[in-house]
Amino acid sequence: MKRILVVGAGGQIGSELVDHLRNIYGGSNVVAADLDEKKLANYKIDGPIEILDALDGNLFHQIVKNYKIDTIYNLVALLSATGEKNPTLAWKINMGALENSLEIARQENCAVFTPSSIGAFGPNTPADNTPQDTVMQPTTIYGVCKVAAELLSNYYFYRFGVDTRSVRFPGIISYVTPPGGGTTDYAVEIFYEAIKHKRYTCYLKRGTFLDMMYMPDALDACVQLMEADPTKLVHRNAFNVTAMSFDPEMLADEIRKHIPEFTMDYNIDPVKQKIADSWPNSLDDSCARAEWGWNPKYNIAAMTMDMLEKIQEKYDNGLIS
Numbered sequence: 001m002k003r004i005l006v007v008g009a010g011g012q013i014g015s016e017l018v019d020h021l022r023n024i025y026g027g028s029n030v031v032a033a034d035l036d037e038k039k040l041a042n043y044k045i046d047g048p049i050e051i052l053d054a055l056d057g058n059l060f061h062q063i064v065k066n067y068k069i070d071t072i073y074n075l076v077a078l079l080s081a082t083g084e085k086n087p088t089l090a091w092k093i094n095m096g097a098l099e100n101s102l103e104i105a106r107q108e109n110c111a112v113f114t115p116s117s118i119g120a121f122g123p124n125t126p127a128d129n130t131p132q133d134t135v136m137q138p139t140t141i142y143g144v145c146k147v148a149a150e151l152l153s154n155y156y157f158y159r160f161g162v163d164t165r166s167v168r169f170p171g172i173i174s175y176v177t178p179p180g181g182g183t184t185d186y187a188v189e190i191f192y193e194a195i196k197h198k199r200y201t202c203y204l205k206r207g208t209f210l211d212m213m214y215m216p217d218a219l220d221a222c223v224q225l226m227e228a229d230p231t232k233l234v235h236r237n238a239f240n241v242t243a244m245s246f247d248p249e250m251l252a253d254e255i256r257k258h259i260p261e262f263t264m265d266y267n268i269d270p271v272k273q274k275i276a277d278s279w280p281n282s283l284d285d286s287c288a289r290a291e292w293g294w295n296p297k298y299n300i301a302a303m304t305m306d307m308l309e310k311i312q313e314k315y316d317n318g319l320i321s
């Protein structure tokens with residue numbers, strides 16, 4: 001029986017992963033913890049909630065013991081663009097939450113999932129069909145934290161036998177929770193603007209290709225990897241995963257199939273552009289496919305159709321204006 005703690009449960013992934021896990025394992029077996037109490041109020045399925053600063057190791061440990069947790073999803077992180085505004089804070093939070101997760105997992109015999117990212121790669125990485133095992137050398141503090149997290153998680157596995165597993169997520173697209181401070185956020189914002197104003201000003205240049213994934217596939221990736229047969233895992237921290245790769249023009253064209261009058265212009269954000277240029281154009285995720293059966297369901301067409309439908313419903317029902 002799984003007893004799961006999701007730390008950072010109010011963030012971009014956590015807000016949807018908690019209900020997804022509660023649906024599978026039962027509400028009472030999935031504890032949602034976040035610093036911000038308000039963010040713990042929106043789950044559809046009831047279950048325990050805890051207010052937790054992941055840097056508070058004592059309270060974190062106590063919660064793991066109290067609920068007899070066996071799996072920690074450590075989703076605490078400042079994203080790439082926010083991280084560049086305050087690198088010392090990003091290091092402190094991203095690494096502090098990881099260190100506590102790994103140490104507590106070691107002492108309490110828990111498995112740990114900590115998402116890595118395409119941000120773990122850098123300008124020296126082969127940009128097309130980026131291999132699973134290749135040069136990393138990121139140039140953002142977010143990426144530096146992600147590479148360190150991959151290495152430290154592998155170390156905890158080899159040295160202490162902690163069952164650490166991870167994926168390198170691309171930009172995640174969802175109609176539920178807006179991302180905050182990421183380089184890939186345009187691929188979410190564009191849908192809200194397309195429906196409301198029929199136009200969008202993109203902060204990344206045309207021709208900027210990045211990997212992306214629709215949230216339902218991202219949630220499946222978390223569960224599938226944590227449920228995978230450990231004897232089949234050659235890699236652990238972290239697997240390349242992707243579902244689609246596009247540039248802003250391709251996404252705009254896809255949106256125009258549904259909203260023909262949609263227009264897009266550009267106003268480049270130099271910080272985000274530089275970050276995006278340092279990341280791969282498209283990942284090779286064949287190891288994830290071979291070792292634990294990764295097989296995403298949504299391509300750009302299916303994702304776009306669903307995003308437009310669901311965001312239109314949010315406007316129609318007055319949930320957003």
Ligand code: SER
Nearest residue numbers: 079080117182183184
């Ligand atoms: N979506 C993240 C970001 O843009 C990438 O992992 O920071």
